[in-house]
Amino acid sequence: MNLTLQAQRADHQLPPVETHQVLNQASPCSGYNAFTGDVVLRDMVERHAPWSATNASAVGALAGDAQVQEAARLANEHGPQLRSHDRFGNRTDWVEFHPSWHQLMGLAFGNGVHSLAWTAAQPMGHFARAVLSYLWNQVESGVGCPTGMAYAAAAGFAGKPEFALWREKTLSTQYDPRRLPVEQKTGAVIGYAMTEKQGGSDLRQTQTIGVLAGSENGAQVYLLTGHKWFFSVPTCDGFYTLARTKSGVSCFFVPRLLADGSANRVFVQRLKDKCGNRSNASSEVEFNRTFAMLVGEEGGGIREILSHAHLTRLDFAVGSAGLMRQALTLAINHASTRNGFGHRMADLPMQANVLADLALESEAATLAALRIARATDGMHLSESERLLARVATPVVKFWNCQRATTFVYEALGVHGGNGFIMENPIARLYREAPLNSIWEGTSNMMCMDVLRALSREEGALEAFMTEVSGAGAADRAHGQFLSDLNDDLGARVNDEGNGRAIVTRMALALQASEMLKHSPASVADRFVSSRLGNRHAGVIGTLTNGPDIGDIVARATVN
Structure with missing residues (x-):
């Protein structure tokens, strides 16, 4: 009898086996409300x-x-x-x-x-x-x-x-993707196009030229010629941009279509093939005698555009906190619905430590971002709130965007190999997280902006220290941390080389203050002792083990 026939007879004697039965995979993370469950x-x-x-x-x-x-x-x-x-x-x-x-x-x-x-x-x-x-x-x-x-x-x-x-x-809530003049649309989408290839974040290097062509409907009209290196959502109905005029770099608004329905001279050269943010189109565009309206004073373009930048920087500080919260939700869901080594993964001591540490990081990032949002609401009512918003917005934008990448990396690690597959949403977050540190000002730019605000805005240092000291010191180490920070801010505010170290400590001080004001005492103390007690070193999962680890994870679980 040949081997093939022997194998066939043996196969008939074996019980049927399902080789693709799915066992011990995490449950889908859906069917929850990210607000009511948070x-x-x-x-x-x-x-x-x-x-x-x-x-x-x-x-x-x-x-x-x-x-x-x-x-x-x-x-x-x-x-x-x-x-x-x-x-x-x-x-x-x-x-x-x-x-x-x-x-x-x-x-x-x-x-x-x-x-x-x-x-x-x-x-x-x-x-x-x-x-x-x-x-x-x-x-x-x-x-x-x-x-x-x-x-x-x-x-x-x-x-x-x-x-x-x-x-x-x-401001309309009716999204209207039709390619029509703004007068005929139910809602408009607006973009920004400032960056040029020779200058990057240095807007003073703008080379696009604007030539005065007349006036229309109360606005001065210019014709722009130049190249913009990054232009997201090129189907926007209009966008802000910068160009050099006789008086210096000026701010302009460029409608995508003209009033008669014809296309403005905005020529899309290519779409960027980006690491993340794949759903969004980012492009390079050429202006060639492109119709544009002056915004603000000629020569005051950088000042004008930076008056908007406070809001976009706030949005990235908030957005990074939201991205971290999603990564935390995915990690807790995975570890809570999958078993390993005979236990639920979330109950394994080292994994529980990682989840609890991520939960502390997420809560602190959320509270700090929402604090600068509240300061933005108070900017026109209170000088102290204005100064806090001015200084703390780049602080939180820097720190939340910095930590998001490390945070998502650790959340992906909770998923193991499954997390590295693009079908898994955590993989998309991993590719997305680094971008927020680049958009609307790099990390170095944020730190430079903080030092500039502290040196130029009278009362800014005092306003910040009053804010971060308002909840008092959780312990002696925290009190010493605040005292040293105050001394260093006064003595080294122009020390650009140490900018990141200074702004990092400012961020931790603000996060600790917010945790002490709004979080349960046990949770706040955990954050302060780990982040300000010289044990953490920025490595997730290095909390001192204790019976409250599970409680911290439970607090962060979306129900």
Whole structure:
């Protein structure tokens, strides 16, 4: 009898075996509300803007909705495509997005993620809008770019009658992707295009030229010629940009279409093939005698654009905290619904330590981001709040964006090999996290901005130290930390080489203060002793073991 026949007979004698039975895989992380299930966020809203809980709950439900999560996956899987010409050879300079992108844009704009700060009839609008942005960054970060740009753009339009229609359309909750003049649209999407290849973050190196061409509807009209290195969402209805005029670098607003429906001379050269943020189109564009309207005073462009930058930097500080919160939710879900070595993974002592440490990091990042949002609400009412917002916004933007990458790396590690597969949403977050440290000012730029504010803004140092000392010192080490920080800020405010070290300590001081004010004493003490007690060294999972580790994880579990 040959071997093949022997094998066939043996096979008939064996019981049937299912070789692809799925066992011990984590449950899908869906069916939850990222607002109502987040005790930290829910408590902060109840304390500072209870009127916005309904808005927050609506966006929080989207983060946990399986169909919305699938739309986010599809938008990243099927990225935007440049259509420079139509089939007849005419230039179109258009970008096609997958239907899931438009679905997500409709949800974000429809829920006021971009506009609530400006449309709220109740106080604390910037705080309430920050909560929505925090939640939306747990849905899809690519769409967080146009919502954040619209948020800042509305401030740029304010008080300028010639841009009243643009502001009205920008604040609309009706997402309208049609390629029409703004007068015919139900809502507008706004972008920014400042960066040029020779200067990067140094806007003083702007080489694009603007030539005065006349006036129209109360605005001075210029023709721009030049090249912009990064231009996200090139299908925007209009965008802010910079160009050099006789008086220096000036700020302009460029409509995508002209009033007669013809295309403005904005030529998309290519789309960037980015590491992350794949759902969002980022491009290079050429201006060639492009119609533009002057914004503010000629020669004051950098000052004008930086007046918007406070809001975009706030948005990235908040967005990074939201991204970290999503990564934490995914990690806890994975470890709680998968077994290893005979135990639930979340119960393994070292894994529990990692999860608890991530929970502390997330809570501190959230509270610090929401504190600068509240300071933004108070900027025009209180000098101390204005000074705090001025100094602390770049502090928190620097630190939250820095920590997001390390945080997501550790959250991915909780998933093991499954986390490194692009079908898993944690892998998408891993590719996304580093970008926030680059957008709207690199880490070094944020630290330089902090030192500049401390040296130029009278009372800024005192306002910051008053804020971080307001809850008192948790222990002797914390008190010494604050005393040393105060001394160093006074003596080394112009020491640029130590900028990162100084701003890191400022960030930890602010986080500790917020934890002491808003978190349970046991949780706050854990954060202070680990971050300010010289044991942590920035490595996640190095908490002193104790019976409260499980309680910290339970507090962070979305229910």
